[in-house]
Amino acid sequence: MxxxxxxxxxxxxxxxxxxxxxxxxxxxxxxxxxxxxxxxxxxxxxxxxxxxxxxxxxxxxxxxxxxxxxxxxxxxxxxxxxxxxxxxxxxxxxxxxxxxxxxxxxKDAVAQRHIGEATDHALAGAMVQRILPELITEKAIKDRYDAIFAGKPGPDEVRFRVIATTTESAANDVLTALRNGADFAKLARDESRDPSNLDGGEINYTRRDLLTPEIGAVAFALSPGQTTAYPVRSNGLWFVIQVEGRQQTPAPPLDSVREQIVASLTRQADAEISRKARAAVTVKDYGVTGTSGRDTPANAKSH
Known part of the structure; x- marks a missing residue:
């Protein structure tokens, strides 16, 4: 707020x-x-x-x-x-x-409760921030990088062209024209409703997770030089897809994934700090009804 x-x-x-x-x-x-x-x-x-x-x-x-x-x-x-x-x-x-x-x-009871909660929240956050530098060191970052990224190739990527039409019939007409020797890029510029039409329908090297499920499944199933046998429906349009290239990206350099690693280590460290703090205290759970109306809290569950 x-x-x-x-x-x-x-x-x-x-x-x-x-x-x-x-x-x-x-x-x-x-x-x-x-x-x-x-x-x-x-x-x-x-x-x-x-x-x-x-x-x-x-x-x-x-x-x-x-x-x-x-x-x-x-x-x-x-x-x-x-x-x-x-x-x-x-x-x-x-x-x-x-x-x-x-x-x-x-002095209001509700305000006092909120003040206490805010104090606990601030102290908990400050305590975690004090401990985090001891856990998220350059060595920890490098070790996590070596375990996840170093020496391992990145994801597959494909480069392909698309022609998008508003009807299946129009997409089949495009396929017929291609089989008769029409140039894919020219057809894309003339017929495609996809924004890539200005570039002859070309989509540069892209990971599968950045594509729609339908387009990704087909584009990554084809080999370079192959064209879809049938139109593919996605996002309300019919697509003809032609794959031009395939590559596997190299492992990313440490600097490009540093923030990702630090965020992961922070979540892990935060959980571990919280777990240890919880283990160091005695908690008596009196249930949703509390201790009111009971003779003794002896039956409370301890954690």
């Missing part, structure tokens, strides 16, 4: 004005390619106080935390706009929190 409100602010909110009516001066913000990079730069001076609300500070580190909650596409906006909107969001949140305390909302 916080991110959605922030996005609306960034997309439609004008620069704030001073009492004189002039736009407020914006602090210099370094140019970066992503919100994460901007947040990382701010973290280098995380203790810097950039604003205060009723004497309570808002730091650059808090702005960095807010930036990491946002949709990455907002990085396309000017960094100064993103920074100012994040700061305004934090100021608004702080103002609401101050008012809530003035009204005694922080």
């Amino acid at each position: 916080r991110s959605a409100a922030f996005a609306q602010t960034v997309l439609s909110g004008p620069p704030s004005a001073t009492p004189s009516g002039k736009p407020e001066a914006q602090p210099p913000v370094p140019a970066v390619n992503s919100l994460v990079q901007l947040a990382d730069q701010f973290d280098k001076s995380s203790g810097t106080i950039v604003a205060d609300v009723n004497g309570t500070p808002i730091t650059l580190g808090m702005v960095a935390d807010r930036l990491r909650d946002l949709p990455p596409q907002l990085a396309a906006l000017p960094e100064t706009v993103v920074y100012k909107a994040a700061l305004d969001d934090l100021i608004q949140q702080r103002a609401l929190a101050i008012k809530a305390r003035e009204l005694g909302v922080d």
